[in-house]
Amino acid sequence: MCLAIPAQVVEINGSDLAIVDLAGVRKEISLSLVDGVEPGDYVIVHVGYALQKLDAEEAERTLAMFAELASEYGAPRPGS
Amino acid sequence: MKYIDEFRDGRVAKGIAAAIRAEAEPDRGYRLMEFCGGHTHAISRYGLSDLLPQNLRMIHGPGCPVCVLPIGRIDNAIELATTHRAILCTYGDTLRVPASQGLSLMKAKARGADIRMVYSSADCLKIAKENPAREVVFFAIGFETTTPPTAIAIKQAEALGLANFSVFCNHVLTPSAIQNILESPQVRELGTVPLDGFIGPAHVSTVIGSRPYEFFAEEYQKPVVIAGFEPLDVMQAILMLVRQLNQGRCEVENEFSRAVTREGNEKAKALVAEVFELRRSFEWRGLGEVPYSGLRIKERYRQFDAEARFGISYRRVDDNKACECGAILRGVKQPRDCKLFGTVCTPENPMGSCMVSSEGACAAHYTYGRYKEVA
Numbered sequence: 001m002c003l004a005i006p007a008q009v010v011e012i013n014g015s016d017l018a019i020v021d022l023a024g025v026r027k028e029i030s031l032s033l034v035d036g037v038e039p040g041d042y043v044i045v046h047v048g049y050a051l052q053k054l055d056a057e058e059a060e061r062t063l064a065m066f067a068e069l070a071s072e073y074g075a076p077r078p079g080s
Numbered sequence: 081m082k083y084i085d086e087f088r089d090g091r092v093a094k095g096i097a098a099a100i101r102a103e104a105e106p107d108r109g110y111r112l113m114e115f116c117g118g119h120t121h122a123i124s125r126y127g128l129s130d131l132l133p134q135n136l137r138m139i140h141g142p143g144c145p146v147c148v149l150p151i152g153r154i155d156n157a158i159e160l161a162t163t164h165r166a167i168l169c170t171y172g173d174t175l176r177v178p179a180s181q182g183l184s185l186m187k188a189k190a191r192g193a194d195i196r197m198v199y200s201s202a203d204c205l206k207i208a209k210e211n212p213a214r215e216v217v218f219f220a221i222g223f224e225t226t227t228p229p230t231a232i233a234i235k236q237a238e239a240l241g242l243a244n245f246s247v248f249c250n251h252v253l254t255p256s257a258i259q260n261i262l263e264s265p266q267v268r269e270l271g272t273v274p275l276d277g278f279i280g281p282a283h284v285s286t287v288i289g290s291r292p293y294e295f296f297a298e299e300y301q302k303p304v305v306i307a308g309f310e311p312l313d314v315m316q317a318i319l320m321l322v323r324q325l326n327q328g329r330c331e332v333e334n335e336f337s338r339a340v341t342r343e344g345n346e347k348a349k350a351l352v353a354e355v356f357e358l359r360r361s362f363e364w365r366g367l368g369e370v371p372y373s374g375l376r377i378k379e380r381y382r383q384f385d386a387e388a389r390f391g392i393s394y395r396r397v398d399d400n401k402a403c404e405c406g407a408i409l410r411g412v413k414q415p416r417d418c419k420l421f422g423t424v425c426t427p428e429n430p431m432g433s434c435m436v437s438s439e440g441a442c443a444a445h446y447t448y449g450r451y452k453e454v455a
């Protein structure tokens with residue numbers, strides 16, 4: 001029940017409301033807990049509120065680390 | 081979906097699993113508790129235990145806010161909707177939780193109580209606006225992720241002058257529950273149930289940050305890794321814990337750097353501190369009374385506190401005596417050790433907390449693990 005999901009902000013309406021895209025479904029959420037969100041950003045959404053911005057660079061870094069680990073231990077790189 | 085699918089790549093999971101097997105030292109045991117039901121669910125659903133070495137065991141913690149809601153609190157919620165005839169708004173997960181006398185919110189609703197499922201606390205305000213002649217109560221549950229939205233609803237209700245809106249507050253705190261487990265005699269006294277490390281829930285930490293765990297790492301000498309809920313996140317966290325244990329380190333590490341910082345969300349934390357304060361004690365289903373583990377509404381916002389408005393008093397109701405949830409949540413027992421598991425107690429007819437939501441240890445084991453063990 002505490003599971004939140006990453007979603008992309010497609011539109012910001014007024015100061016606190018945003019439309020996010022959840023696998024093609026558009027949903028209105030509140031931005032009142034986070035500052036400085038722009039359309040195109042990803043946010044972590046839970047019970048209708050964005051809890052945090054998602055840091056795209058950090059996400060890439062984590063994925064790169066996974067891929068490196070996996071290849072180091074013999075699994076093929078994803079996509080290869 | 082972006083930021084989900086990439087974190088479910090099965091081949092990469094196997095690679096990380098190979099790393100865990102290579103690095104876990106064969107002559108020692110690793111007992112790691114995933115506190116949060118979201119992790120329990122991911123471990124069961126993706127069969128992650130099968131990828132782990134024999135000497136590494138995952139222990140399912142109590143981190144499922146639906147599962148830990150005590151029966152007496154559900155009884156109170158039903159009382160609000162029946163005796164007090166309020167419109168009771170609730171997150172869908174609570175509907176099936178068993179209450180006293182074979183009741184649940186769902187059954188109370190079937191008998192005519194006005195119980196409405198909401199997606200967000202904002203929906204409750206809408207319902208309150210649309211029904212000015214009725215009392216509207218938000219049955220607020222959850223850990224640190226749902227608390228800020230409840231705080232916002234209370235502040236908005238005040239700004240809007242919504243006199244018919246109140247909140248039945250059941251918010252609980254993750255760090256206090258972990259501390260309770262670490263303080264329990266089985267865990268503290270050497271040799272009974274050793275817990276070697278913790279996986280901390282990422283979404284809670286998007287709000288509270290990683291900092292509250294630094295105390296545990298130091299005080300109890302247990303490593304903590306804060307991790308996301310996708311299978312690769314969980315596997316990576318396990319690897320990070322294995323490395324810490326091998327190197328004799330007890331630190332807080334953050335696997336979910338994509339949205340968790342050390343301080344968390346200051347804005348959300350400030351809101352929560354403004355509206356809520358600690359209860360001296362709160363009962364958790366499965367764990368019993370846990371000191372300073374729940375929140376209540378501050379005096380300043382008392383007019384929005386349903387407990388005060390309706391004079392709600394809590395009465396403790398015990399679970400079925402044979403239920404082993406308490407022991408399971410502390411890692412002393414496993415679901416299959418319970419006599420009721422899968423026979424008397426099933427997800428359709430839960431007897432204890434761990435069977436209530438799909439994130440509970442017994443329910444996850446029932447849904448994803450049972451047949452595998454029999455086979």
Ligand code: SF4
Binds near residue numbers: 425435
């Ligand atoms: S199977 Fe049911 S009764 Fe047994 S421990 Fe789990 S929840 Fe409790």
